[in-house]
Amino acid sequence: MIPGADSAITRNEKSLIVAYDHGLEHGPVDFEPNPATADPDRVFEIGTHDAVTAVAVQKGIAEGYYPSYEDDVTLLAKLNGTSNLWMGEPNSAVNWTVENAVEVGAEAIGFTVYGGSNHEIEMVEEFRDAQEAARDHGLGVVMWSYPRGQGLKNATTPSTIAYSTRLGLELGADITKVKYPGSPAAMSHAVTQAAGSKVVMSGGSKTDDQDFLTTVRNAMDAGANGLAVGRNVFQRDNPEQILDGLEAVIFEDASVTEALDVMGVEPTNPEAR
Ligand code: FBP
Numbered sequence: 001m002i003p004g005a006d007s008a009i010t011r012n013e014k015s016l017i018v019a020y021d022h023g024l025e026h027g028p029v030d031f032e033p034n035p036a037t038a039d040p041d042r043v044f045e046i047g048t049h050d051a052v053t054a055v056a057v058q059k060g061i062a063e064g065y066y067p068s069y070e071d072d073v074t075l076l077a078k079l080n081g082t083s084n085l086w087m088g089e090p091n092s093a094v095n096w097t098v099e100n101a102v103e104v105g106a107e108a109i110g111f112t113v114y115g116g117s118n119h120e121i122e123m124v125e126e127f128r129d130a131q132e133a134a135r136d137h138g139l140g141v142v143m144w145s146y147p148r149g150q151g152l153k154n155a156t157t158p159s160t161i162a163y164s165t166r167l168g169l170e171l172g173a174d175i176t177k178v179k180y181p182g183s184p185a186a187m188s189h190a191v192t193q194a195a196g197s198k199v200v201m202s203g204g205s206k207t208d209d210q211d212f213l214t215t216v217r218n219a220m221d222a223g224a225n226g227l228a229v230g231r232n233v234f235q236r237d238n239p240e241q242i243l244d245g246l247e248a249v250i251f252e253d254a255s256v257t258e259a260l261d262v263m264g265v266e267p268t269n270p271e272a273r
Pocket of ligand 1: 026205
């Protein structure tokens with residue numbers, strides 16, 4: 001990490017990244033809950049919400065759609081990715097060079113590393129090339145650090161997620177994106193292992209407003225620097241409404257109750273705090 005290298009995609013050291021590489025990673029099935037989001041214009045519009053510090057997309061989406069949003073959205077270039085049609089050991093094709101991403105307007109790069117995969121060595125070497133090219137161009141570096149592979153069945157245990165954030169630090173990420181390890185204590189341990197590099201939580205599959213905000217609140221209380229989220233925003237009927245709530249929790253230190261209030265939503269569970 002280089003302190004400040006990620007400043008284009010952070011605000012007060014925090015990030016709310018909208019990830020929109022799902023059309024590649026999961027396929028059109030992810031757009032079924034909100035069919036309008038198959039249109040990248042709709043998601044870039046969501047990305048103009050004040051809370052959003054960057055939108056992460058693959059090359060084709062950036063080339064085709066980002067020029068209309070370059071004044072209002074910060075581009076995070078997701079350089080590698082693989083479709084759900086691939087049935088082999090976890091791996092991720094490098095689809096985009098840093099040089100081309102800079103030409104398209106990227107201010108940071110994103111790169112997946114599947115620690116524990118039989119392809120870990122080549123993925124880490126590819127990350128090295130991307131990380132060093134990003135440094136040459138003054139871009140921030142976000143690692144999607146998702147351990148998985150033949151020998152790794154449960155990729156969200158506390159020790160695995162702590163190892164994930166440590167991989168980000170060791171390999172030169174400014175921000176490491178990890179799955180939530182299930183408890184504030186485990187998240188706190190993962191943040192400690194990142195040793196000053198930033199940690200953001202991955203959004204995961206769509207959950208209800210209160211449950212999602214509670215997990216984000218817990219992650220923030222454990223020292224996380226925000227969120228990189230896809231489905232839990234764009235699969236909702238009203239993505240802007242949940243962004244209002246996330247803005248309150250991430251940037252204004254609001255409680256879950258306060259965030260639901262900002263959204264105009266009644267708590268479903270009286271234990272909201
Ligand atoms: P979500 O918030 O929808 O989980 O998106 C985050 C993300 O990392 C995306 O960038 C990516 O497409 C997807 O999750 C990968 O999910 P998985 O690793 O579960 O296939």
